[in-house]
Amino acid sequence: MSDTAPNTRIILVSGKGGVGKTTAAAATAIDLAARGRRTLVMSFDVAHSLRDSLGLGGFLQGAAHGAVSPVTDNLDMLEIDVSKEIEAEWGPIYRHFSMLMSHGGLTDVLSSELAMLPGMEDVSALLAVDRHARSGEYDALVLDCPPTASTLRFIGMASGLKWYANHRLARERRMVRMMRPLASLFHGEAYYLPADEFFAAYEGITARLDAVEAMLRNPEVTSLRLVCTPEKVVARETQRAFMYFCMYGVLVDQILVNRVFPEEDPYFRQFALSQQAMIADMRDWFAGVPLTAVPMLEEEVVGPEPLARFGARLSEGRDPGAFYRQDSPITVTEEADGWRFAIKMPFVGKSDIQMSRQGEELMLRVGTFKRHISIPSAMMKATRTQAAMEGDTLVVRLSEG
Ligand SMILES: Nc1ncnc2c1ncn2[C@@H]1O[C@H](COP(=O)(O)OP(=O)(O)OP(=O)(O)O)[C@@H](O)[C@H]1O
Ligand SMILES: [Mg+2]
Structure with a gap:
């Protein structure tokens, strides 16, 4: 593997809202850690629930928010905080934007204000993936992704920014270089023009995003587990998501059908039968992709032990770090x-x-x-x-x- 592909295995967990993504991601991470893999499970959904799913308690995360925290042997977790990521990664760009905004009357621009700029969440998450995949500290990263459309935006973000960097940035950088001496004649200072270091930092970040995007599209590094429930509307969205992930070059190596009702239950029997018909259709649609059905359980799946049992249902005896399928889209x-x-x-x-x-x-x-x-x-x-x-x-x- 090249240096853009470190030896860290990346597993993405995505799917429609509420289907069980966080639970599946946490369970997969617990399973990997129990097998001795140094694992980081991270979420970048703004409405984080990873900490709750792992049963770590605490109403608000306090100082631990946005920081890597230990869960069990071999397992750490991270709920990404966009402002903290900006502080860690965006030094020169942050300085540029704060200068611009303070010039316009704002005295103290916080990273939390920059965090509201469109695309910032995705960029921060991609940079965090890059940093932790390369740190050498983890054998596996498990990403609890936001619902499908946002996951797609996240994966497509790098190529969009690269397009901007290739087509616009180089030209703007030359223009700003030419304008700077002129601007300083009129105002004494040209500090509201982006400093050259802004462009250098932007190019550096673009190159890193490019590398992380290549990791996410490398079928020897990353695969995605698509979670759904056996209902028509969810199944349709899962079809679309599957197609888009193929288009973006992301390998989907498992369809997880969660919350399947048992047929034995007389009250839900009819419902269970229609779910079974839906699952049969899905096996047809996604032929070649391993499909795992997980029953609706009587209790919520929260905390390390219930998650470990849930993880065993997901992996069905396989090593969750393995690729369940190897077929580049x-x-x-x-x-x-x-x-x-x-x-x-x-x-x-x-x-x-x-x-x-x-x-x-x-x-x-x-x-x-x-x-x-x-x-x-x-x-x-x-x-x-x-x-x-x-x-x-x-x-x-x-x-x-
Ligand atoms: N098979 C199951 N049986 C019973 N409860 C389940 C099952 N799968 C998930 N749950 C529970 O359903 C709830 C929602 O699951 P989870 O938070 O994993 O969904 P999500 O897809 O991450 O949702 P969101 O889109 O809001 O992030 C949790 O309380 C979880 O414990
Ligand atoms: Mg979730």
Whole structure:
């Protein structure tokens, strides 16, 4: 593995709101720690409930909030606090924004105010993943992700920022360099222009985000466990989520169907039967992806022991650190006259997909989500781009026109 892919295994847990993501993430982390893996379970949902799920008590987290805290042997937890992440990571950018804002009449700009800027949560979470994956302190990171749409935004964030850095930032940096002497003539100081160190820091952060995005899309490092319940509406969202994760190049290696009612219960029998029919459909839709059904339990799953039992149901005897499936959603192969990109995109038709080639990038858009895929420089001469659906796979061929 390259240095962008440290030996830390990353497991993402996502799914619709309320289906059991935090519980599944905490249970997976407890299972890994019990097997001797040094594990960090982290959540970056603003409404954190990881601490409650682990049964750690405390109404508010106090000083521990935003800091790594120990849970059991081999297990630490972290509920990300965006302001603290900004303080830790965003020094030069923070200084720039505080200078800008204090110039506009605000005297004391806090990181909590910067934390409200759009995208800041995702960027902070990505940087935290990068830092802990690289620290050498953990064998595994388990991420309790926010509901699906936010997880997708989080994963797509790095490529969006990179696009900005590549297309705009370099030009702006040159412009600001030219303007600085002029501006200082008029005002004595040019401090409201971004300092050069701002651009350097921004580029540094963009490079790190790029590396962490590559980790999340590396099927030898990261896989995602998609949690759902056996109801039509949830199942539909799970289909869409699965398709989008494929489009972003994230390997989904388990579908977890949670809260399945037992058939024996006479009162819920009809309900249980319709759930079973739904599960059978899901096995068809997600053929090739291991599907694990977990029963509705009589009690909430809170605290290390209930979580350990829950973890055993999730892993069904497997090592939760293993890849339950190894099938990269995106493959690139060289052909006689060019290159072939195969992007698995199930459940959508060709008319749902917009694709365009913009110089060194392929842009894919489905619904509100888009993804920029960089074309390696070796392929830049291949200017002819053709796309077709082959089964559930979008095949894009690049060849010299
Ligand atoms: N199979 C189950 N049987 C009984 N209770 C469960 C089961 N799975 C989860 N729970 C309980 O359901 C509640 C919600 O679960 P959890 O917090 O894991 O959901 P979530 O997907 O993380 O929700 P959110 O989207 O709000 O973050 C918790 O109290 C949890 O203990
Ligand atoms: Mg949760």
